[in-house]
Amino acid sequence: MDNQPLDRLTSALVSGSVTDEEEMARLDRQPVIQILPDANVIKIGGQSFIDRGREAVFPLIDEIVENLPKHKMIIGTGAGTRARHSYSVGLDLGMPTGVLSVLGFFVSIQNAKMIHYLLARHGIPSIEPAQFAQLPLYLAERQACVCVGMPPYAYWQPNPEIGRIPPHRTDTGCYLISETLGCRSMIFVKDEEGLYTADPKKDPNAKFIPKITVDELMELDLVDVVLERTVFQLMKNAKNRRSVQVINGLKRGNLTRALNGEPVGTLIFA
Amino acid sequence: MVEQIIEEREIPIDGRRHVQSMLMRESLLDKQVMTSTDTPVVPMLPFCHVIKIGGRSILDNGKKAVYPLVEVLGRLLETFKLVIGTGGGVRSRHVTSIGMDLGLPTGVLAQLCIIDALGNAHMLGTLLAPFGVVAIPPEILGHMLPFFIKSAPGVICNGDPPFSIWEQPPRLGRIPPHRTDAGTFFARGVLRLRDTYPDQRCERALRGRSQAQSRCQIYWRNHRLGPQTAQPADASL
Numbered sequence: 001m002d003n004q005p006l007d008r009l010t011s012a013l014v015s016g017s018v019t020d021e022e023e024m025a026r027l028d029r030q031p032v033i034q035i036l037p038d039a040n041v042i043k044i045g046g047q048s049f050i051d052r053g054r055e056a057v058f059p060l061i062d063e064i065v066e067n068l069p070k071h072k073m074i075i076g077t078g079a080g081t082r083a084r085h086s087y088s089v090g091l092d093l094g095m096p097t098g099v100l101s102v103l104g105f106f107v108s109i110q111n112a113k114m115i116h117y118l119l120a121r122h123g124i125p126s127i128e129p130a131q132f133a134q135l136p137l138y139l140a141e142r143q144a145c146v147c148v149g150m151p152p153y154a155y156w157q158p159n160p161e162i163g164r165i166p167p168h169r170t171d172t173g174c175y176l177i178s179e180t181l182g183c184r185s186m187i188f189v190k191d192e193e194g195l196y197t198a199d200p201k202k203d204p205n206a207k208f209i210p211k212i213t214v215d216e217l218m219e220l221d222l223v224d225v226v227l228e229r230t231v232f233q234l235m236k237n238a239k240n241r242r243s244v245q246v247i248n249g250l251k252r253g254n255l256t257r258a259l260n261g262e263p264v265g266t267l268i269f270a
Numbered sequence: 271m272v273e274q275i276i277e278e279r280e281i282p283i284d285g286r287r288h289v290q291s292m293l294m295r296e297s298l299l300d301k302q303v304m305t306s307t308d309t310p311v312v313p314m315l316p317f318c319h320v321i322k323i324g325g326r327s328i329l330d331n332g333k334k335a336v337y338p339l340v341e342v343l344g345r346l347l348e349t350f351k352l353v354i355g356t357g358g359g360v361r362s363r364h365v366t367s368i369g370m371d372l373g374l375p376t377g378v379l380a381q382l383c384i385i386d387a388l389g390n391a392h393m394l395g396t397l398l399a400p401f402g403v404v405a406i407p408p409e410i411l412g413h414m415l416p417f418f419i420k421s422a423p424g425v426i427c428n429g430d431p432p433f434s435i436w437e438q439p440p441r442l443g444r445i446p447p448h449r450t451d452a453g454t455f456f457a458r459g460v461l462r463l464r465d466t467y468p469d470q471r472c473e474r475a476l477r478g479r480s481q482a483q484s485r486c487q488i489y490w491r492n493h494r495l496g497p498q499t500a501q502p503a504d505a506s507l
Binding site for chain 1: 284285286287288289290291292293294295296297298299300301302303304305306307308309310311312314360363364366367368370371372373374375376377378409411412431432433434435436437438439440441442443444445448453456457
């Protein structure tokens with residue numbers, strides 16, 4: 001049982017400084033495993049989707065149920081307009097970013113609970129961060145599981161570069177689940193076809209972008225983007241999930257096509 | 271105002287049901303919107319000091335390093351309210367190396383490392399118990415801290431942020447970038463506690479409180495911009 005790479009790694013970590021990134025990266029020879037390679041992570045938008053009510057949500061729930069025989073799905077939820085309300089009140093009251101992060105988490109929980117109850121008759125559970133160890137069992141048994149989209153950073157949410165709104169919100173939380181667990185895909189369900197050069201709701205001249213790299217996207221330096229900017233930086237460092245898809249969930253069939261690996265919406269890759 | 275809200279709910283222009291607020295219908299990713307949120311923050315526990323005790327640098331050295339530190343902390347606790355975070359030390363490094371060899375991702379390594387720092391918090395907490403220091407599990411640290419810190423001279427907890435499987439992959443390799451220094455520092459930020467003092471510097475820094483802040487800042491700055499690649503604090507800071 002001779003494992004020289006491990007010996008070198010252990011002695012470097014134990015005796016050296018972990019903060020010497022380059023040396024550690026050089027010794028890091030083993031590929032990262034995919035923990036749940038068959039699972040797809042689907043994020044359902046808060047403001048863009050759930051806040052539209054049954055008109056938008058019911059057809060998507062039907063489509064998720066139709067896909068249960070073929071695809072495993074981890075379904076995360078966004079926060080939406082109530083988070084904007086509590087951020088507004090919180091900002092006015094002088095709340096720090098970490099407290100705003102807790103408030104955003106609460107709204108994301110509400111949305112996860114609602115989606116969960118709509119899927120409950122199909123035996124699909126909903127989990128909070130502490131229950132993630134049960135996720136593999138639920139996926140094996142029931143093919144899908146609902147979770148809170150917001151990462152549980154709470155008071156430890158890093159401050160943003162601009163302003164005070166938590167920079168790591170539900171897009172980031174769902175993306176990190178797909179990266180850490182080495183999932184099959186990361187699909188963001190929104191109410192627009194995908195990425196545009198500007199917010200198409202405000203700017204009629206906004207142009208649709210079907211496919212773009214993270215570097216190209218950063219170079220464009222758009223005033224407004226469809227996903228949290230932290231996702232792009234994380235994608236560049238990712239070991240597993242280096243592409244994400246943004247789709248219009250209001251169009252029936254888009255989710256199914258995305259799950260089947262078809263190009264629909266915008267593909268962003270690193 | 272009330273009428274306006276009712277109107278918004280009854281006629282949703284874009285098909286989304288909104289709640290009237292400053293950020294209503296705004297994209298939180300719009301840089302102008304983000305800038306508009308830059309407003310003053312209330313201090314939560316301005317009378318507390320945060321101290322991070324190193325795992326490998328202090329605790330792993332056993333009684334010769336820890337006992338004198340406990341004595342110092344005991345004296346400080348008579349005057350100051352202390353929030354103490356601990357590092358994971360050599361066991362965190364060992365579990366990281368085994369985890370990396372097994373191909374586990376950054377998020378899993380972060381989850382594993384939390385456990386070592388928690389063990390160290392229990393040990394140091396035991397030694398500080400005679401001084402009234404309370405060890406707090408990380409799940410309730412945030413919300414119960416004001417209660418405990420009003421009732422006890424100090425609290426102790428693991429220094430890691432609770433990122434766990436939501437830890438972010440680093441630029442190089444896969445060692446979790448937000449470890450116990452970063453976690454303690456983030457907690458300090460939100461609670462608006464006083465400065466984070468690395469290890470032994472705490473007594474000197476706390477005693478000379480008037481210069482404490484600038485000294486702490488100089489410490490971080492020097493090591494962030496210093497020439498060496500190996501830093502005494504998490505690079506993510």
